[in-house]
Amino acid sequence: MNGLENELKQLIIDSLDLEDIGVADIDSQEALFNEGLGLDSIDALELGLAIRKKYNVRIDAEKDDVVKIFASVATLASYIESESARGQNERP
Amino acid sequence: MQQDFVIQQWALWPPLQPDEGRDLARQQALLAGVPKMLQRRLSPLARTVFCAANPCIEGQAAMPAVFSSSHGELAKSLLMLQTLAAGEEISPTAFSLSVHNAIAGLCSMAWQNKLQCTVLAPCEEGMAAAFIEALGLLQEGASQVLLVFYDEPLGNFYPAAPFHLSNGETRALALVIGKSGQGQALALSILPLTGNDGEQAIQLSAFIQFLADTQSQLTLKTPRHSWHFENHGTTS
Numbered sequence: 171m172n173g174l175e176n177e178l179k180q181l182i183i184d185s186l187d188l189e190d191i192g193v194a195d196i197d198s199q200e201a202l203f204n205e206g207l208g209l210d211s212i213d214a215l216e217l218g219l220a221i222r223k224k225y226n227v228r229i230d231a232e233k234d235d236v237v238k239i240f241a242s243v244a245t246l247a248s249y250i251e252s253e254s255a256r257g258q259n260e261r262p
Numbered sequence: 263m264q265q266d267f268v269i270q271q272w273a274l275w276p277p278l279q280p281d282e283g284r285d286l287a288r289q290q291a292l293l294a295g296v297p298k299m300l301q302r303r304l305s306p307l308a309r310t311v312f313c314a315a316n317p318c319i320e321g322q323a324a325m326p327a328v329f330s331s332s333h334g335e336l337a338k339s340l341l342m343l344q345t346l347a348a349g350e351e352i353s354p355t356a357f358s359l360s361v362h363n364a365i366a367g368l369c370s371m372a373w374q375n376k377l378q379c380t381v382l383a384p385c386e387e388g389m390a391a392a393f394i395e396a397l398g399l400l401q402e403g404a405s406q407v408l409l410v411f412y413d414e415p416l417g418n419f420y421p422a423a424p425f426h427l428s429n430g431e432t433r434a435l436a437l438v439i440g441k442s443g444q445g446q447a448l449a450l451s452i453l454p455l456t457g458n459d460g461e462q463a464i465q466l467s468a469f470i471q472f473l474a475d476t477q478s479q480l481t482l483k484t485p486r487h488s489w490h491f492e493n494h495g496t497t498s
Contacts (some may be wrong), residue, residue, distance in 0.1 A: 187302040206325035208299055223351070232367075 174247045182243070185220035186213050206242075214240055219247040221246075227253040266399050268497055269443040270406065271438040274470055275313035280418060292316050303355070307414045307432060308365045309333060315410050319373060323436065326378040326399050327366065327408040330392035332462045334362040334383065337417050365412070371415035384438070386425075386458075388465040388482060390489040393450055400441050409437040413463040427462030429467055446473070447494035458482030465466045 179193040181200075186209065188199070197226045200206045203214065218229050227250050229239055275292075276285055292313040293301060303393070304312065319325075333351045340361035344353045358364065363381040370379055384391040389411060389462075396407040412434035416422055459465060459482045472480040472491065 189302060210299075212355050212358050219351055219354060252281065 174251060175243050178243050178247055181220050181224060181258050182207075182217060185216055196243060198247075202240055202242055202246075221250065223260075225250050225254060228255070263452040264449050265393075266447065266449050266494070267397060267400065267439045267441060268443050268445040268447050269437050269473070270359065270440050270443050271318050272473060273314050273317040274433065274435045275310050276433070277475045278470070278474065281316045289313055300372050303359060303368060304358065304406070305335060307412065308359075309371070310340070310432055310434045311365050311410060311412045311416075311436075314412070315369060315408065315436040316497075318408060318436040318438050319375075322406065324373070325406040325408050325438070326404050327369070327380070327410065328364070328380070328392045328396045328399070329366045329369075329381040329410045329412070330384055330386075330410050330462060331365075332383060332391065333413060333416055333465075334381075335360050335364060336420075337414070339416055340419055349403060362480075374445070375466075384462055385488075386461055386484050387461040387482065388460070388484065388489075389469060390450075390482070392488075396439055397450070400439070401446055406438055409439060411435045411466055411469075412461060413466070415463075426458060426464050428463045428494070429460075431467070433463070433466055433470075435466055435470055436444060442497070444498055445496070446476070447497045449492045451490045451492070451495060453490050454486040455481065455488040456485055457488065458485055459460055459483045 175198045176193055179196045180195065182188065183191055183193070196207065203209045207219075217240070222228055229236060229249070230232075239245055277290075277321075289309065293304070293309060295316065296304070296312060338356055342356055342360060345352050358450075359368075362383055363379075364377050366381045368375070382391050382393055382395065392409055392411065396409050400409045413428065414426045414432040415430050422428070459468065466481050468480060468482065472493075473476070476493060478493050482489045482491075
């Protein structure tokens with residue numbers, strides 16, 4: 171889990187141009203949006219795209235509870251992990 | 263018809279005499295007030311706009327703004343089209359920053375300015391359209407208007423000939439104008455004389471020289487008519 175969380179932190183830094191921030195500066199439990207890291211709605215879309223490209227996991231604003239999934243690095247990591255596992259089980 | 267107004271303040275970026283080391287430090291100082299989370303979204307053209315406009319709004323009450331750029335962030339749009347053509351998904355951030363009012367939006371966020379903001383893309387008339395818009399705002403009762411002209415060279419992908427679009431420079435000029443006040447008094451009028459002095463980016467160089475050298479007049483010819491600026495001297 172820790173590995174995926176650190177990977178996600180790096181993905182957040184790279185895809186959102188957070189030049190002055192390092193992996194160690196992001197707390198896995200910290201809020202990503204508004205307070206906390208201070209990301210905005212455009213960042214959410216950009217991060218969603220980066221996650222789709224890297225993990226082949228689609229976060230659907232219509233169906234999924236986006237607010238909960240994007241709450242922190244920890245919630246994002248657990249969602250990606252459960253979706254990846256589900257994807258593998260569904261494959262014939 | 264003649265319109266009188268006063269240029270109370272103006273600033274351009276980059277400076278007319280570039281100096282790499284000094285300019286970089288100056289640019290950092292000019293951008294220091296822009297929140298970090300917004301700074302990461304600034305393209306080179308957006309940085310140029312901020313560096314010209316920030317000195318003009320410093321210490322001033324919030325004022326409505328008119329932005330004018332022939333092509334805005336067209337390079338971003340081209341890059342997205344190429345990404346789509348390659349069958350890849352485009353970046354939502356790049357899309358949001360590619361629209362013609364993107365830089366004006368970043369300015370309004372950085373300055374917390376909720377007043378009216380207009381963004382024009384003039385063609386062969388060049389700079390005049392933004393002046394007319396700003397003069398209209400003054401006529402409506404605004405005491406000051408911020409005018410920002412900016413452009414970067416058009417990418418090679420676009421066939422620019424036979425139009426006079428660019429002189430190969432990235433440049434921004436910001437002006438604060440009012441009906442009166444302290445500054446340089448100008449009169450703008452339209453003349454029947456026709457010609458072709460180029461579009462905004464090319465006109466901008468001539469206009470900056472006009473301001474910097476306090477020339478007595480400047481005529482910008484277009485295929486339909488000319489825009490004539492007359493310098494009426496300094497007001498106090």
